[in-house]
Amino acid sequence: MxxxxxxxxxxxxxxxxxxxxxxxxxxxxxxxxxxxxxxxxxxxxxxxxxxKLRGAFNAMRKVREAAPEQRQFVCASAGNHAQGVAYACRHFGVKGTIFMPVTTPQQKIDKTRTFGGGAVEIVLTGDYFDQTLAASQTYCREMGAHFLSPFDDGxxxxxxxxxxxxxxxxxxxxxxxxxxxxxxxxxxxxxxxxxxxxxxxxxxxxxxxxxxxxxxxxxxxxxxxxxxxxxxxxxxxxxxxxxxxxxxxxxxxxxxxxxxxxxxxxxxxxxxxxxxxxxxxxxxxxxxxxxxxxxxxxxxxxxxxxxxxxxxxxxxxxxxxxERAQRYSGLKKYFILRMPQRPGALREFLNMLGPEDDITRFEYLKKSARNFGSILIGIETRQAAQFTHLTARLDQAGFTYRDITGDEALAEFLI
CATH class of the missing domain: 3.40.50.1100 (Rossmann fold)
Structure with missing residues (x-):
C-alpha cells in the first residue's frame, strides 16, 4: 500500500x-x-x-504533531468548514479564530460558537467572502497562526x-x-x-x-x-x-x-x-x-x-x-398580465382557471394606461400541463401576458 x-x-x-x-x-x-x-x-x-470535520481534524492533528507549540489556528468560512474547525479546536484544546462575512446568518454563527465552545473567537468582517478571506490571512500572518484551508491542503x-x-x-x-x-x-x-x-x-x-x-x-x-x-x-x-x-x-x-x-x-x-x-x-x-x-x-x-x-x-x-422545486417542475408560474380596465374583466380571467389552479400571488403593479393595468400573478397547479390549457384560453380571449417564471432579473425584483 x-x-x-x-x-x-x-x-x-x-x-x-x-x-x-x-x-x-x-x-x-x-x-x-x-x-x-x-x-x-x-x-x-x-x-x-x-x-468537513474530517479534514479540519487531520490538518490540525498533523500541525500539532509537527509543531506542538502551535496553538493558534485561523480559517475563513461561513458554513461547514467553520463548524469543523471549531469542533477540532475544542477537541485539541487550541485557540481558533474564525472569520465570517458580516452577512452570515445568525444560525450558522451560533452553531459554530456552540461547536467551538470557549476555544473559538468569531470575527465578522467583509460583505463578501473574498474580503473575509483576505482579512483572515492578514490576521494569520500578524499573529503567527496556522491557516486551515477548507480544501486545498494535502x-x-x-x-x-x-x-x-x-x-x-x-x-x-x-x-x-x-x-x-x-x-x-x-x-x-x-x-x-x-x-x-x-x-x-x-x-x-x-x-x-x-x-x-x-x-x-x-x-x-x-x-x-x-x-x-x-x-x-x-x-x-x-x-x-x-x-x-x-x-x-x-x-x-x-x-x-x-x-x-x-x-x-x-x-x-x-x-x-x-x-x-x-x-x-x-x-x-x-x-x-x-x-x-x-x-x-x-x-x-x-x-x-x-x-x-x-x-x-x-x-x-x-x-x-x-418554491424553486415547484417552478422547476412546472407546477408554479408567474405572469405579468395586462388586464383590461372594464367591469367583468377580472371575473373573465378567473373563469379561465382550472379546478386545480390556485392563485398564490396577485399584485396590481401599476396603471400604465387608462384602459389597461398590469398585474403580477402567481399560479400553482397539480399538473404542469394545466398551464398549456390556461395560456391557450388566455390567447383565445385576447389577453396580453408574459411568463416571467424563468426571467431571473424580473423574478429577483418582483417575486
Missing part, C-alpha cells in the same frame, strides 16, 4: 476519538426505483453534520479520504460506482485517490451545481480558472475556483464523468428525501442523489454509493426550496 492509503487509514483510526464511522445505509426507496443497490454514505450524520484531502476508508470497509467490497459532490474538490480528491488504489475497478461520477461548475471549467482549461459568476444557492459547493492541489488530484477525470445539477432541481431532491425518507440534506448534500435519474439506464443491477455530504439546512429556507 502507498503512503497515502496507509495515512488515510491512520487518520480514520484517529477520528474514532471524535465519532464513530458514519452509516453506510442501503436505501430501499432508491434501490427499488432504479433497480440497483443504492447506498447512502451519511456524512450528514457527523457531529457537525458534514464531512492533510485536508487525506482527512476527507477517511470517507472512502469507512465506505470500503463497511461495504466489504468495491462499489461499482461512487457519486461525489464537488465544490473546492477536497472530498472528491481524497475519496478517489484512496479508491483508485484499493479498488481500481470502481467508477466515479462527480456532481457540481450548475451555477458553480469549477471542476468542469478547470478540466476544459487544463488548469484551475476563476468563474466570473457563481450562484450561491448551493452554498456548500458554490466555489468560484477549484484548488490547485485538488485539480492535480482530479485532472485524470473525463469531463463526461462530471454532471451538472440545476439548483432548482436539487430542491426537488431535497424535498423528496425529507418527505419520503425523513432525511434532512442541505443543497450540496443532496447533489449525489439528484443525478440518479440522469444515470438511471447505466446503473441498473449495480452497487452505487451516493455520498450525502452535509445536512446543515436552515428550515427558514424551506419555503424557498419548495
Amino acid at each position: 502507498t503512503d497515502f492509503v496507509n495515512n488515510a487509514r491512520l487518520t480514520t483510526a484517529a477520528l474514532r476519538d471524535l465519532f464513530d464511522p458514519t452509516p453506510l445505509q442501503r436505501n430501499d426507496h432508491l434501490s427499488a426505483r432504479y433497480g440497483a443497490e443504492i447506498y447512502l454514505k451519511r456524512e450528514d450524520l457527523t457531529p457537525v453534520r458534514s464531512y 492533510d485536508v484531502i487525506e482527512g476527507q479520504a477517511s470517507v472512502a476508508v469507512e465506505m470500503f470497509d463497511q461495504l466489504g467490497s468495491a462499489p461499482d460506482l461512487v457519486i461525489l459532490p464537488v465544490g473546492g474538490g477536497g472530498l472528491a480528491s481524497g475519496v478517489t485517490r484512496y479508491l483508485r488504489e484499493v479498488a481500481p475497478q470502481t467508477d466515479f461520477r462527480f456532481v457540481e451545481p450548475l451555477g458553480g461548475a469549477s471542476l468542469t471549467a478547470a478540466l476544459q482549461a487544463g488548469e484551475p480558472v476563476t468563474l466570473p459568476r457563481v450562484n450561491s444557492f448551493v452554498d456548500g459547493a458554490a466555489v468560484a475556483r477549484l484548488g490547485g492541489r485538488t485539480f492535480d488530484a482530479l485532472k485524470w477525470a473525463d469531463p463526461a464523468q462530471v454532471l451538472l445539477a440545476p439548483e432548482d432541481r436539487i430542491c426537488i431532491t431535497m424535498l423528496e428525501m425529507l418527505n419520503v425518507e425523513g432525511i434532512v440534506l442541505e443543497p450540496a448534500g443532496a447533489m449525489s442523489v439528484d443525478v440518479l435519474p440522469v444515470l438511471a439506464d447505466s446503473i441498473k443491477g449495480k452497487t452505487v454509493v451516493c455520498v450525502t455530504s452535509g445536512g446543515n439546512f436552515d428550515f427558514e429556507r424551506l419555503p424557498e426550496v419548495k
